Amino acid sequence: MQTQLCCFPQFVVIPALAFPPFDIPPISFWIYVSASLLLIIGLVKLFGELPQLHGVDKIMPFGRLFFAIPLAVFGSEHFTATANVASLVPRWIPAHTFWVYLVGLAFICAAVSMVLLIQARLAAALVGMTMLIFVVVMDMPGVIKQPGNRFFWALALRQLAFSGGALAFAMSPWSIRPRQRSRAQTTSALTAIPRFFIGVPSIFYGVEHFLHPAYVPGIPLDRLTPDWIPGRIFLSYFVGVILILAGVCLIVNKKTRLAATALGLTILLTVLWIYLPMLLVAPTDVVALNFFFDTLFFCGAILLLANAMAKERL
Numbered sequence: 001m002q003t004q005l006c007c008f009p010q011f012v013v014i015p016a017l018a019f020p021p022f023d024i025p026p027i028s029f030w031i032y033v034s035a036s037l038l039l040i041i042g043l044v045k046l047f048g049e050l051p052q053l054h055g056v057d058k059i060m061p062f063g064r065l066f067f068a069i070p071l072a073v074f075g076s077e078h079f080t081a082t083a084n085v086a087s088l089v090p091r092w093i094p095a096h097t098f099w100v101y102l103v104g105l106a107f108i109c110a111a112v113s114m115v116l117l118i119q120a121r122l123a124a125a126l127v128g129m130t131m132l133i134f135v136v137v138m139d140m141p142g143v144i145k146q147p148g149n150r151f152f153w154a155l156a157l158r159q160l161a162f163s164g165g166a167l168a169f170a171m172s173p174w175s176i177r178p179r180q181r182s183r184a185q186t187t188s189a190l191t192a193i194p195r196f197f198i199g200v201p202s203i204f205y206g207v208e209h210f211l212h213p214a215y216v217p218g219i220p221l222d223r224l225t226p227d228w229i230p231g232r233i234f235l236s237y238f239v240g241v242i243l244i245l246a247g248v249c250l251i252v253n254k255k256t257r258l259a260a261t262a263l264g265l266t267i268l269l270t271v272l273w274i275y276l277p278m279l280l281v282a283p284t285d286v287v288a289l290n291f292f293f294d295t296l297f298f299c300g301a302i303l304l305l306a307n308a309m310a311k312e313r314l
Contacts, residue, residue, distance in 0.1 A: 027080040028284040034076040034108070035293070038069045039170035042115045056261060063264065063303025064114050067165055070297035071127065072111035073289075078104020081286075087136055103130065114169065121170050128194075135159045150208065151222045157201035158219050158298065164197025165301020168308040191308065195250045198305050202247030202263065209240025218270045218295040222288075225274060235273055242266040250305075260306035269297040 024032075042065040049061050078100045085104075086096040093099065095216050106126070113123035139156035146152055171191055208220040213236040216223050225232040242263055249259035275292040282288045 015210060019165075025283055025286065027077060027286050028289060030076045030080050031073050031289050031293075034072040035069050038067070038072045038111055038115060041112070042068060045115055045117070059203045059261065059265070060303060060307040063165075063307055064120075064169060064298050065300070066268075066296050067169070067300030067304055068115045070293040070300065071107050071114075072186065073293045074297075075104045075107030075111065078107070090137055090141070093137075106130070124166045125170040128163045128170060131159050131163035131166060132167070135163065139230040146297060150212075150220075153204065154208070154220055157204055158294070160300060161198045161201045162301050164194035165304040167197070168194035168301075168305040172304070172308040192253070194308065195253065195256060196304050198302060199250030202243045202250065206240045206243030206245075209236050213237060213240075216291065217274060218267050219298055221291070222296075223291065226281075229274060229277060232274070235270065239266055239270055257306055257309035260302050261307060264299055264302035264306055265304060267295060271295050271299060
């Protein structure tokens, strides 16, 4: 019975996804479809919000768009690269394929929910908890086995930052109605969690930028920045400085909104300077697509945190 439950979706979903037009690989095709649909939906929604905002606040709504698009993209990969995703699930968890499909569907639904602000607080909280479970169940075992592997640390902290962004969105002021003072104090204390979830990875990543400047900036994973990208080493050091400074501000709770906003815009600059050209050179390369949306995901998480922080007086 368990085998039938795991395998049945493959016969329903995979044939529908396996024959995209234009001779584009199925994974890449559905990544573009997911990203395009969320982008259109998100821009329509954002255009109605932007006239009500002023100054730097106009940037803030894009945080949830930059977060939701990669969330939907990675959700689509649960249906097009099911076997690869299922291999990441710990062996002691039963029904791997079932969980891959379930999480993929949940990610897509959560992305739409966050963009349209429909049950968005619940969706963000569930995404944040899911990412935190990924850290504990899938990432930390690898870190414990190979504590000297910096890429394992980078992956674990990446998921932690994604969790922090989602939890910050769930705690953001627009989603919390006025409550009793004690509840407000509790909510204020809880906002320290997403600050640490993003602040700690930022400092770690910043240090990595100085130790290994030739590797891709933002989230320093196991890939060298192409030599043909101008100013790649300078950008790596620059991003490293901003990561460290912003991370320290987030941890000590000083100028947090300014720090998170500056860091989010810096990571967005990295996406446009490094990852977009890499993607344009190989538009159907799944690795290039994943790096692009992975870093955009990080940018979105940081901007969600910035939007959740109270405005500081100058």
